Amino acid sequence: MQGDNYLHHIAYDSVIFGFSGEKLKILILEYHNTGLFALPGGFVRKDENLNDAVQRGLKERTGLDQIYLEQFYTFGDVARYKPEVMKQIIQANHTPDEDLSWLLDRFITVAYYALINYAEVVPTPDALSDSCGWYDVDQLPPLMLDHAQIVQKALETLRENINRKLVGGNLLPARFTMKELQHVYEAILGEKLHRGTFQRKMLSLGVLQRHEKQYSGAANKAPFLYSFG
Amino acid sequence: MQGDNYLHHIAYDSVIFGFSGEKLKILILEYHNTGLFALPGGFVRKDENLNDAVQRGLKERTGLDQIYLEQFYTFGDVARYKPEVMKQIIQANHTPDEDLSWLLDRFITVAYYALINYAEVVPTPDALSDSCGWYDVDQLPPLMLDHAQIVQKALETLRENINRKLVGGNLLPARFTMKELQHVYEAILGEKLHRGTFQRKMLSLGVLQRHEKQYSGAANKAPFLYSFG
DNA sequence: TATTATTGTCGCAAAATGCGACAATAATAA
């Protein structure tokens, strides 16, 4: 974390979406002894691509490789520069041997969102944070700096993109029922969809592979499982 | 241009679209005595919002305020770091009193596109460049660094956005005919559109105000003029 | 075998889109 190794003034933040219990969730971490909640983020090494830095951070936080990742906005207002907040975080982690003063400078942050299979993730705090957990998107704790605004913009972008790109499946396991896929869409769009129309639309796209049925043990017709590709 | 005043490692580039002679054009500048063509760009002052920095640069380059401006991607690959190119530009402008060595560092660039009324613009070179002119998007000179890639991504984003946001009108004067508006759409999308369908669609959106007719002197029916809002 | 909840699919109306055609019109030519 020595300042010499990283590009100054540049950070990234990632809005990591997961889906569980019919709800859209994101990964939030809490810094040691500060009560500060934040998006998982990090910095870019001087010899590292920006996108690779984000992938690296995601790997550390979720244990996953090959994550669906999309850059959506770069936040660069002066107002997001609050050195006293960073000072609080640094002091709560007192490691006087390191020179962390570069963290007190102004930062511009490049924001990404990721879509991941909730079940595969092991949320892992890093050195500066002591918790890393899932929160419903509509029940977030108060986030530091402009992170609430970043989440808001991530949601807007995801809503715009869900129908243009075929992105919803990344939030599910490799095989899923049509109903589960529909619930993902409903959680993202924030509205109920008509079952028949949804099924017809998805099948007409020609990207879903139909597999064996999933027998749940319930007293009703068993749904097919699908996968993308 | 003293390094102390600007955020290091961070630049912006702008793809400024104009429309003239049925063609989509962008503003390109050429650096003194280098043969290097580039997108108009600049740096962010330490006390300035990122978006404001871009507006400021646009004002200097085009003379226009209140420009339609949209951020679309941030380019951060290591491969775009080519100090020898910057050295060339700096040396061609030999001002040994200034310390421009900070320009030789690695930069991440935030890319924006702007849509402007071609007729109102006075392309203005800055201190480092000696020409600033319009080029057809499909007849660009070879651009330095990754600027060709930036233009490509700007075009893709513009194509995706033109039907979602009502953005085409920014490339025209305040009042325009339906045919002119259609030509703008065709230039952006790169395909012919059906006249009747286009007119019906535009009018159905309910955002066009119809004004007086425009008598061109030609031997045919005169078209109405329209404006947005 | 009847019941129940859920699924896959279809039918039909409504809305959106693609495409050609017609009448209106502004200037010119006869």
Place this chain on the structure above:
DNA sequence: TTATTATTGTCGCATTTTGCGACAATAATA
């Protein structure tokens, strides 16, 4: 004045897409 020509505003109709309800099939239970 009248015919001609090119362009415009609009409409009609076929096609496609979408919204919404309904029906039969089906997996387990009573």
